[in-house]
Each structure stands twice: as structure tokens, then as C-alpha cells.
Amino acid sequence: MTESYRKRLWVAAVALAVLGAAVTTWWLLRDHAPYALRKTPAVKVAVRAVKSEYPDVKETADDVEPLVKVYVQRLQAGDATDLARIGAPWYTGREPAAQKLITRYGAHAGEPVEAIVQDRGVPYLTSVKLRFSDGQKQVLELSRDHHDVWWLQLGDGDPVAP
Structure with missing residues (x-):
């Protein structure tokens, strides 16, 4: 093996390592949920975990907070098509x-x-x-898929289907 070939091989290995690190960083930092808040309408939602002896309830509250806020925003906007998009994909009759x-x-x-x-x-x-705020209450049922994305159980389906 020549010295020139070793240098090229080393440069290629370093480049591959840098590319791998960049892809891994992108994957870990990207937003895995296929939904996001829009600029309007503004929403005022305070999400918290029920008092529990289990610490993972707080983690679940943090995980579902984006979905809950998107739900309230889509509900307020009054667009059934947009609201249906945050329904679990394995449910039918979402709209x-x-x-x-x-x-x-x-x-x-x-x-x-x-x-x-x-x-x-x-x-x-x-x-x-x-x-x-006017006293009305609602219970949302949520499911998490195999990609750790939370969805609204909306329509007809099995909550553990994914």
C-alpha cells in the first residue's frame, strides 16, 4: 500500500465519520412528530402531569404537550381536515x-x-x-406509535393497532 493511498483512505474514513456524526445529530434533533403549531390562532394551554408516585408521568406530559397544544389550536381554528390529521393514522372516520x-x-x-x-x-x-376556562371539560385519549409519535385517538379504531 502506497503512502498516497493510505492518506486517501484515511481522509475517506474521516469524511465518513463526520458524515455519520452529522446524520446522527440531525436524526436525534429533528422533530419526529408530523404536526406542529401554526402561528395562528394563538393558543393558551397549560399542560401538567397529574400528581403521581411514578416519575414517568411527567415525562409523558412533556412528550404529549405539543400534540395537546396542536389539538386545541386546530379545534379553535375549526378546520376538521386539519384536526383529523392529528388523529392516529390507524383510525378510520377521523374527519x-x-x-x-x-x-x-x-x-x-x-x-x-x-x-x-x-x-x-x-x-x-x-x-x-x-x-x-368556561368550565367545560373533555377527556382526550392518546396513543403512541412505534416511532414514539403521539396521536389523538379520533374516529374508529384500535388504540394499540400500530
């Missing part, structure tokens, strides 16, 4: 179910909302009790 939620809770979503994540003891399921 009609979303329209029912908008009809029932949409008018309450514009004011501050308190969301209390419950302790279910099942790692891929949780429920969230919403308290709207």
Missing part, C-alpha cells in the same frame, strides 16, 4: 369525528385551557383531561 369535536368544543378553545395528563400505567396510551 367526521373531528367535525363533532369542533361542534362540541371549538367555541371553548379560544380561552386558556388546562391539560392534566393522567397516569395510565401503559407506556403507549394516556389520557388528558382538558378544562376549558
Whole structure:
């Protein structure tokens, strides 16, 4: 093996290591959820975990907070198609179910909302009790898929299907 060949091999190995580190960093830092808050309408949602002896309830609350905020925002916006998109993909009838939620809770979503994540003891399921500022209450059932993305159980389906 010539000295020139060894240098090229070494440069290629370093380049491959740098590329691998960059891809790994991108993968770890990217947002895995296929949904995000929009600029409008503004939402006021306080998400917290129920008092529990289990520390993972706080972690679950942190994990589901983006979904809960997106839910309240889509509910407030009144767009059933957008609301249906945060429904678990393995459910059917998401859009009609979303329209029912908008009809029932949409008018309450514009004011501050308190969301209390419950302790279910099942790692891929949780429920969230919403308290709207006018006293209206709602319980959201959420499922987590194999990619650690949380979804709203919306429509007809099996919460543990993924």
C-alpha cells in the first residue's frame, strides 16, 4: 500500500465519520412528530402531569404537550381536515369525528385551557383531561406509535393497532 493511498483512505474514513456524526445529530434533533403549531390562532394551554408516585408521568406530559397544544389550536381554528390529521393514522372516520369535536368544543378553545395528563400505567396510551376556562371539560385519549409519535385517538379504531 502506497503512502498516497493510505492518506486517501484515511481522509475517506474521516469524511465518513463526520458524515455519520452529522446524520446522527440531525436524526436525534429533528422533530419526529408530523404536526406542529401554526402561528395562528394563538393558543393558551397549560399542560401538567397529574400528581403521581411514578416519575414517568411527567415525562409523558412533556412528550404529549405539543400534540395537546396542536389539538386545541386546530379545534379553535375549526378546520376538521386539519384536526383529523392529528388523529392516529390507524383510525378510520377521523374527519367526521373531528367535525363533532369542533361542534362540541371549538367555541371553548379560544380561552386558556388546562391539560392534566393522567397516569395510565401503559407506556403507549394516556389520557388528558382538558378544562376549558368556561368550565367545560373533555377527556382526550392518546396513543403512541412505534416511532414514539403521539396521536389523538379520533374516529374508529384500535388504540394499540400500530
